[in-house]
Amino acid sequence: MAIPPMLEIVDLWKGFNGRDVLCGLTFNVQPGEVLGLIGPSGCGKSTTLKLICELIMPDRGEIIRRSNEIGLVFQGSALLNSLTVRENLALALRHRRYSKAEEEEIIRNKLTLVGLIDYIDAYPTQLSGGQQKRTGFARAIVNNPKIILYDEPTTGLDPVMSTIIEDYMIKLKDELKAASIVVTHQYSTWTRTTERVLLMHAGKSVWEGTAQEAIESDNPYMRQFAHATKEGPMLSGLL
Secondary structure (H helix, E strand, O other): OOOOOOOEEEEEEEEOOEEEEEEEEEEEOOOOOOEEOOOOOOOHHHHHHHHOOOOOOOOEEEEOOOOOOOEOOOOOOOOOOOOHHHHHHOOOOOOOOOOHHHHHHHHHHHHHHHHOHHHHHOOHOHHHHHHHHHHHHHHHHHHOOEEEEEEOOOOOOOHHHHHHHHHHHHHHHHHHEEEEEOOOOOOHHHHHOOEEEEEEEOOEEEEEEOEEEHHOOOOHHHHHHEEEEEEOHOOOOOO
C-alpha cells in the first residue's frame, strides 16, 4: 500500500490587492523528503509557506497536512534578544506538559544536534550570524516536527557559512526524517540539500524534478533559472 504524502497542496490560489500571487499551485511532499521550492523573487514561494503555516488563508484550493507538528526556520533568526538560547527554545515548549528536567534534556539534545550546547546560556546578540541561524534550527525542531519549512535559510551568509548551514540541514534530514520544504534562490542550497525541486514562476509550477535533472534540463524556465541567464521566458516583467 502506497504511503500518502505528508503534505499536499491542491489547486492553491491567493491574491493581494487584486493581484494573483498563486495561480493554481499543486504539489506534494512525501514523508522524509526534502523539496526545494525555487524561482525568482515575487513568484509566490514565501506566500506558499505562510499558507501552509496558516499565517494567511487561501482564496481557493486545499492544503492537506498529515501532521500539525510543523517547524519553521525563518529567513532571519527571529530570536528574542532579551532571552538566552535556552529560554528561546523553552518558549517553543511552553504548551507541552514536560517537567523541568524533561524540558532541559530536550533543549540540550537539540542544541547538541546543531553544535551549540556550549552557548546554551548565551544571548542572541552574543552569537554570530551563523550561530543565530543554527539556534533558529534548534528552536524549529525542538518539538520533533513531522514537517519542516525553511524560508531562505542561507540568505545573507557568506559562501563558507552557507555551506556550514547546508551541512546542518542535511544532518537534520538524516536525524529527523521530516518532510521538508526549502525556499531558496541559492544554487548551492537547492543542489546540495534537496531531493526534488519545483520551479515556480508567476504563481505556478513550471518545472519539477531532481536537482541533477534541473541542471541538465532543456526546459526554458529551468535552464534560465539554473544557469542565471538573461535570455528566457522569466525575463518578461522583471526589467
